[in-house]
Amino acid sequence: MMSLQDKLYNWITIKVVTDERPHDTAASDTRKMFEQLLADEHGIVEPSFTTDEEMYYISVEVDKETKTYRFPRELIEVMLKQICDEPEKYVNYPDS
Structure with a gap:
């Protein structure tokens, strides 16, 4: 079972990716899945995030308490970098 931190990492x-590729249906479906998991399992409806040169910071409310998680940009942006470096491997197939 994934922890809240794992789900937030996957979500961000x-x-x-979806912010850069809004028409990528696979990425969009995956984002929606993680948003549903966050809502169903942790009651988190709208995680918010900020970023700086080194980190992503995600703030969520859990049990009426705000918690902040941080992840290195390099770790978060690796998937987007792979897609941009080899777009032929990440073709978007529209819904039929």
């Missing part, structure tokens, strides 16, 4: 990683 795929959110970065």
Whole structure:
């Protein structure tokens, strides 16, 4: 079972991709899945995030307490970098 931190890591990683590739249906579906998991399992409806030169900071409210998680940009942006470096491997197939 994934921890809250794992789910937030996966969510922000795929959110970065969908922000750059809004028509990527696979990425969009994956982001929605993680948002649903966060809502269903942790009651988190709208995680917010900020970023600086080194980190992503995600703030969520859990049990009426705000918690902040941080992840290195390099770790979060690796998937987007792979997609940009080899776009032929990440073709978007539209819904039929």
